[in-house]
Amino acid sequence: MPGYLADLRAPGALELAFVRSPFAHALIGKISGPAVTATELGVGDLRLGGHGVAPWPWPALARGEARFVGEAVAVVWAETRAEAEDLAESVEVEFEPLEPEAPRRLFERTIDAGAVDVCFQRAEHVLERTFSCARQTPLPLETRGVLAHFEAGRLTLWSSTQIPHILRRGVAQALELEETAIRVLVPEVGGGFGLKAHVFPEELVAAQLARRLGRPVRWIEDRRENLLASVHAHDNEVLMRAAFGADGRVLAVEADLRCDVGAYSVYPFSASLEPATAASAIFAAYDLQGLRVSARAVTSHRCPVGAYRGVGTNTAVYATERMLDLIAGHLGLDPLEVRRRNALRHLPCTTLGGRELDSGDYLELLRRVESVSGYEALRREQAEARRQGKLFGIGLALFNEHSGTGQSEYRSRGIEEVSGLDACRVRVTAEGRIVIHTSSVEIGQNHAPAYRRLTERMLGLEPGRVDIHEGDTDVCPPGTGAFVSRGAVGVLDAIAGALRLAGKQDLAPGTDVTCSIDPKQVFPSGAHLAVVEVDAVTFVPRLKRYLAVEDCGNVIDQRTVSEQIRGGVAMGAGKVLLEESAYGEDGQPLAATLLDYLVPVAADIPRIEIEHLVSPSPISAQGSKGVGEAGTIGAFGAVANAVADAVAPLGAELLELPYGPQRIFAAIQLATTSKQKKGRRLGG
Amino acid sequence: MNVEISLAVNGREWAGEVEPRLTLADLLRDHLALTGTHLGCEHGVCGACTVLLDGQAARSCLTLAVQADGRQVTTVEGLSEDLLPRELFQCGFCRSGFVCSAEALLRREPLPRAVELPELLAGNICRCTGYEPILDALSARLPG
Ligand code: FES
Numbered sequence: 158m159p160g161y162l163a164d165l166r167a168p169g170a171l172e173l174a175f176v177r178s179p180f181a182h183a184l185i186g187k188i189s190g191p192a193v194t195a196t197e198l199g200v201g202d203l204r205l206g207g208h209g210v211a212p213w214p215w216p217a218l219a220r221g222e223a224r225f226v227g228e229a230v231a232v233v234w235a236e237t238r239a240e241a242e243d244l245a246e247s248v249e250v251e252f253e254p255l256e257p258e259a260p261r262r263l264f265e266r267t268i269d270a271g272a273v274d275v276c277f278q279r280a281e282h283v284l285e286r287t288f289s290c291a292r293q294t295p296l297p298l299e300t301r302g303v304l305a306h307f308e309a310g311r312l313t314l315w316s317s318t319q320i321p322h323i324l325r326r327g328v329a330q331a332l333e334l335e336e337t338a339i340r341v342l343v344p345e346v347g348g349g350f351g352l353k354a355h356v357f358p359e360e361l362v363a364a365q366l367a368r369r370l371g372r373p374v375r376w377i378e379d380r381r382e383n384l385l386a387s388v389h390a391h392d393n394e395v396l397m398r399a400a401f402g403a404d405g406r407v408l409a410v411e412a413d414l415r416c417d418v419g420a421y422s423v424y425p426f427s428a429s430l431e432p433a434t435a436a437s438a439i440f441a442a443y444d445l446q447g448l449r450v451s452a453r454a455v456t457s458h459r460c461p462v463g464a465y466r467g468v469g470t471n472t473a474v475y476a477t478e479r480m481l482d483l484i485a486g487h488l489g490l491d492p493l494e495v496r497r498r499n500a501l502r503h504l505p506c507t508t509l510g511g512r513e514l515d516s517g518d519y520l521e522l523l524r525r526v527e528s529v530s531g532y533e534a535l536r537r538e539q540a541e542a543r544r545q546g547k548l549f550g551i552g553l554a555l556f557n558e559h560s561g562t563g564q565s566e567y568r569s570r571g572i573e574e575v576s577g578l579d580a581c582r583v584r585v586t587a588e589g590r591i592v593i594h595t596s597s598v599e600i601g602q603n604h605a606p607a608y609r610r611l612t613e614r615m616l617g618l619e620p621g622r623v624d625i626h627e628g629d630t631d632v633c634p635p636g637t638g639a640f641v642s643r644g645a646v647g648v649l650d651a652i653a654g655a656l657r658l659a660g661k662q663d664l665a666p667g668t669d670v671t672c673s674i675d676p677k678q679v680f681p682s683g684a685h686l687a688v689v690e691v692d693a694v695t696f697v698p699r700l701k702r703y704l705a706v707e708d709c710g711n712v713i714d715q716r717t718v719s720e721q722i723r724g725g726v727a728m729g730a731g732k733v734l735l736e737e738s739a740y741g742e743d744g745q746p747l748a749a750t751l752l753d754y755l756v757p758v759a760a761d762i763p764r765i766e767i768e769h770l771v772s773p774s775p776i777s778a779q780g781s782k783g784v785g786e787a788g789t790i791g792a793f794g795a796v797a798n799a800v801a802d803a804v805a806p807l808g809a810e811l812l813e814l815p816y817g818p819q820r821i822f823a824a825i826q827l828a829t830t831s832k833q834k835k836g837r838r839l840g841g
Numbered sequence: 842m843n844v845e846i847s848l849a850v851n852g853r854e855w856a857g858e859v860e861p862r863l864t865l866a867d868l869l870r871d872h873l874a875l876t877g878t879h880l881g882c883e884h885g886v887c888g889a890c891t892v893l894l895d896g897q898a899a900r901s902c903l904t905l906a907v908q909a910d911g912r913q914v915t916t917v918e919g920l921s922e923d924l925l926p927r928e929l930f931q932c933g934f935c936r937s938g939f940v941c942s943a944e945a946l947l948r949r950e951p952l953p954r955a956v957e958l959p960e961l962l963a964g965n966i967c968r969c970t971g972y973e974p975i976l977d978a979l980s981a982r983l984p985g
């Protein structure tokens with residue numbers, strides 16, 4: 158392994174620095190200094206916009222107008238990064254600030270299934286709330302980076318990316334090169350979490366300059382750029398109405414989602430990512446008679462929104478689970494009981510939102526949560542803590558999520574640029590070693606042991622004969638890359654398929670076979686429980702305990718699964734308690750350093766208890782399902798509900814993430830003033 | 842304007858001219874090719890760039906190379922592989938910082954107690970693991 162991107166030896170490489178817009182919206186006037194602008198760069202647009210998606214691509218460098226703070230306006234280079242940054246400082250740009258533009262609608266998904274109106278007419282109760290999911294960012298510890306070299310008519314692009322083949326395709330489009338004239342190589346990647354599953358303007362610029370300058374060109378992002386101008390996530394508002402009976406059974410749900418996708422549509426996913434995934438995830442683990450959802454992607458003068466561990470499912474599960482707790486509170490029922498009464502009972506089935514759930518046992522998930530957590534005793538502990546004046550909360554979440562998205566689902570969402578295929582090539586060397594190349598890439602999920610074990614098992618090999626080699630478009634078969642937990646679904650299936658082909662050739666040296674799979678989505682599920690204590694003076698919430706009962710079908714590698722869940726929970730807990738890419742009224746970002754964008758540290762995360770339930774998928778060949786997002790998604794529901802439950806005795810109702818001390822304080826203030834008003838009204 | 846400095850890095854002497862603004866991190870990574878020390882924020886928060894300066898944990902992104910003049914620097918390359926093995930991590934980008942922070946803690950007298958670890962390591966961000974494997978591995982070496 159050559160190390161991470163910034164560790165690569167690149168003799169003679171020029172280092173890039175970008176001149177970025179300090180305004181949320183401005184006309185770009187004269188640029189003086191040694192900088193290259195959009196016109197001089199001459200890079201084309203990335204192709205975006207299939208069925209239902211308005212194309213609104215993010216240009217390599219801003220053309221005429223800058224549309225968010227941090228947008229790259231021009232580029233400079235020098236022998237060292239420090240000198241390049243000095244140069245960038247010296248460039249003067251005449252900006253003429255503009256008023257914000259009215260939001261453009263780039264995508265809309267609607268669902269209207271079952272007897273929604275009848276249910277609302279008949280229901281004994283209706284509850285309506287607006288939940289908001291803060292704008293956040295994935296924040297891998299390693300920032301973005303790219304190293305480009307153009308030699309003998311061929312472009313070699315090292316990138317810290319989750320999507321080598323899609324990057325190759327995007328760069329080929331924008332630079333008008335043949336895909337075969339580009340080789341993408343992926344070094345060690347210091348975390349991705351979806352952020353590195355895009356083709357970024359800086360990659361196009363580096364590639365084009367390498368071609369023009371005839372020297373290697375490198376760009377290493379700094380953290381400020383990462384916080385302002387990579388991709389953000391969420392920034393969704395959900396107006397939700399639920400119709401339910403006195404027994405807590407939810408009959409129908411209506412939801413209106415507004416997803417602020419920022420200044421541009423990202424490549425390859427487009428602006429449809431959050432609304433499309435969120436829409437189908439609303440109440441997806443529960444039995445409804447009616448569901449009506451409208452989910453829109455609209456632009457703003459903020460950083461573009463892209464992929465992030467769990468994408469829209471986080472918002473949907475957050476709103477769904479909060480609503481269920483509000484229903485339980487409204488009726489004086491236990492939240493676990495309300496979930497039991499509403500959980501889907503007969504799987505496989507197709508939800509009203511169109512999810513074709515392949516397997517699972519949601520009641521058993523809830524039973525496990527109940528028994529493993531010692532739920533009754535925990536509620537007694539809570540009662541006792543409350544008597545002592547402590548703000549002690551218990552939160553639950555039941556959910557499913559999609560993994561291994563294939564071609565047809567992407568096409569139906571208007572996403573043309575993601576092939577949706579996963580592929581594996583198996584080679585047998587002259588020495589009889591088995592080399593596995595996949596279309597995926599290692600980004601810290603540590604999938605090699607699972608691939609190796611599967612190979613050894615299927616071929617009946619002794620350990621030590623299998624090599625895994627990924628992240629090189631010259632030798633790996635084309636496919637989708639590493640996101641939406643494809644590894645445990647399509648990639649494993651492709652490996653199995655390729656191994657079967659290789660087996661047919663008796664693993665003779667020289668064997669070279671490839672198998673490509675179009676996976677069908679499979680749906681892992683989980684029930685999580687969180688315990689939170691909110692400090693009664695400072696209102697700082699602390700996560701005290703966390704239990705994840707997980708069902709990701711057949712488990713190929715126990716350790717990897719647990720690691721994914723644990724890391725995912727920590728991330729989701731951060732999203733609920735701390736993280737926010739906030740903007741001021743004027744479109745200026747308020748979180749430009751890690752002192753303003755807070756992420757969980759060791760003291761914030763308790764030991765995560767993990768329990769496994771196994772409902773093999775009848776769809777994926779190994780019976781397995783993806784697990785990379787489950788921890789995060791579950792925490793969006795469970796941790797949020799736990800904080801809300803902690804402060805519920807004060808009459809406070811939390812609706813806006815993150816649930817930090819300020820929001821908690823504001824909610825308590827609101828509850829106190831409205832109680833006083835009511836008191837006054839009664840008295841007077 | 843360059844300044845002449847000399848320091849010992851992982852026990853080996855290094856002397857040379859550096860720009861006054863050069864950070865210790867950039868000296869290590871760009872001039873000495875010790876790329877095991879990583880940069881996660883370059884503004885002193887994430888802890889990825891932690892090294893030992895005369896045995897104490899220091900953020901090499903906030904330390905200037907000239908401040909290390911005449912001192913002993915230890916980086917992840919100079920510490921045992923077994924202290925916090927690679928398998929404990931996922932992407933591994935945070936590892937070098939944790940290794941150096943952990944080494945600094947293990948050199949303390951008296952040793953900190955295992956229960957204090959989450960607070961003591963709160964200056965190192967890991968985005969992948971949820972911290973548990975790292976804390977467990979280190980707790981095993983400390984009094985309870
Ligand atoms: S890089 Fe030094 S603390 Fe983050």
Ligand code: FES
Nearest residue numbers: 931933967968969
């Ligand atoms: S293992 Fe990825 S940041 Fe720690």
